[in-house]
Amino acid sequence: MSVIHLTYEVSGDDFTRAGEASGLVKSKLKKLGYNKDAIRRVAIAMYEAEINMVIHADGGVVDVDIYPDKVEVVLADKGPGIPDVEKAMQEGFSTAPDNVRNLGFGAGMGLPNIKKYTDEMKIDTVLGVGTTMYITVLVKQ
Amino acid sequence: MTVKELAEKIGAEILTGKKSLDREVDGCYIGDLLSWVMGRAEMDNVWLTVMGNLNSIAVATLADVSCILLTENAALDNNAKARADMQDIAVLRTEENSYKTALKISELLKEAD
Numbered sequence: 001m002s003v004i005h006l007t008y009e010v011s012g013d014d015f016t017r018a019g020e021a022s023g024l025v026k027s028k029l030k031k032l033g034y035n036k037d038a039i040r041r042v043a044i045a046m047y048e049a050e051i052n053m054v055i056h057a058d059g060g061v062v063d064v065d066i067y068p069d070k071v072e073v074v075l076a077d078k079g080p081g082i083p084d085v086e087k088a089m090q091e092g093f094s095t096a097p098d099n100v101r102n103l104g105f106g107a108g109m110g111l112p113n114i115k116k117y118t119d120e121m122k123i124d125t126v127l128g129v130g131t132t133m134y135i136t137v138l139v140k141q
Numbered sequence: 142m143t144v145k146e147l148a149e150k151i152g153a154e155i156l157t158g159k160k161s162l163d164r165e166v167d168g169c170y171i172g173d174l175l176s177w178v179m180g181r182a183e184m185d186n187v188w189l190t191v192m193g194n195l196n197s198i199a200v201a202t203l204a205d206v207s208c209i210l211l212t213e214n215a216a217l218d219n220n221a222k223a224r225a226d227m228q229d230i231a232v233l234r235t236e237e238n239s240y241k242t243a244l245k246i247s248e249l250l251k252e253a254d
Contacts, residue, residue: 019199043203044179109176
């Protein structure tokens with residue numbers, strides 16, 4: 001059983017609201033007294049994943065489970081799926097459209113950043129059905 | 142050195158985040174690609190950029206940088222300003238470019254050590 005369970009909906013194609021869910025999780029963890037490094041890692045990984053949902057999948061649902069020693073985040077979308085996960089994991093590889101790049105995204109660093117900042121990362125993806133990402137950040141108190 | 146001291150010493154304008162001006166500055170990162178910044182900038186860095194949009198504020202919040210320093214008089218969007226005020230993110234602005242600004246910051250951080 002997790003200490004706290006949170007669920008957020010991420011709306012598609014709305015960059016102005018992206019980051020709201022990760023911001024809320026950040027404040028929650030701060031109030032609970034989690035260490036700064038862990039909070040930062042969760043916040044960045046979750047934001048990158050949220051942005052991916054906005055860019056590629058018309059939004060989705062984020063479930064967050066907060067335990068004393070770890071934070072688990074599951075991000076599920078009904079987007080197009082990722083044809084080649086290995087390629088998508090490479091730094092610099094991006095399929096983001098130009099309008100997204102003008103906002104400062106699309107550097108091909110999203111998935112690599114998520115991997116960098118989390119302790120576990122798993123992607124289940126089916127073309128035409130959607131993608132679910134599972135990420136875990138361990139917390140050293 | 143605090144964000145406020147930094148602003149005073151380099152003559153930067155303080156646009157938002159009056160409550161965060163006492164925050165300590167440690168190091169500096171320059172970049173406009175947001176994921177690059179999130180992957181590489183460190184906590185408490187001054188972030189030099191020309192990106193003054195809403196997403197920059199989100200990145201500053203989540204990456205936990207000490208402040209955003211807009212260089213070359215880059216614009217801060219109105220909705221970004223409102224969000225920065227709401228989330229207590231300090232946004233400063235200078236007319237100098239990022240290179241010259243970073244050189245100054247480097248000197249100031251050396252002095253502060």
